[in-house]
Amino acid sequence: MGFLAVIFLILLFVLFLFSFWLKNGVKALNARREPKELKFGSGKKSALVVYQPTKHGAEAELTVALADYLAKNGYTVTVNYPSHELKYILSEYDLLAFGSGVCVGRVSPILSEYIMTHPFKNKKVLVYTVGRNAGDLTDLNELKILIDVQNNEVHAIKVSKGQEAELTGFVHNLINN
Secondary structure (H helix, E strand, O other), X not given: XXXXXXXXXXXXXXXXXXXXXHHHHHHHHHOOOOOOOEEEOOOOEEEEXXXXXXXXXXHHHHHHHHHHHHHHOOEXXXXXXXXXXXXXXXXXXXXXXXXXXXXXXXXXXXXXXXXXXXXXXXXXXXXXXXXXXXOOOHHHHHHHOOOOOOOOEEXXXXXXXXXXXXXXXXXXXXXXX
């Protein structure tokens, strides 16, 4: 077998692995999950965090860090996955947060659908995405555009796995201003 044939087979194998990784990433962003409500803290203010996890778990870790931080700073925090089954009344929360993983520059259509079908006004809103390419904010803007920025105070950040300190630092400024 010639050198070029070996290179071709290696490239073919790498392409196969990439397509498998891509398929699984997109599948996780499109997965409808059963609601799984988590509660953090018992403060006077309230926050609702709705996020779409992926198979890697970075979104879950960052979301728990976010919820813990808010709970330690006077919030009762409700965390759940986006679902048609959720019956939250968004106007009852002081802070709304929406988070999604990113795959090929796209966010979860399940989360996008949840935001579009649950309108709200006069809210402080955090939008966060979790992805590798911190410089590309296309995914973040994809979520932000779904929110009425004229009638809400919208704050957005893109973080990567392990950037809990960056996320909570951003939230510190958000809740203290």
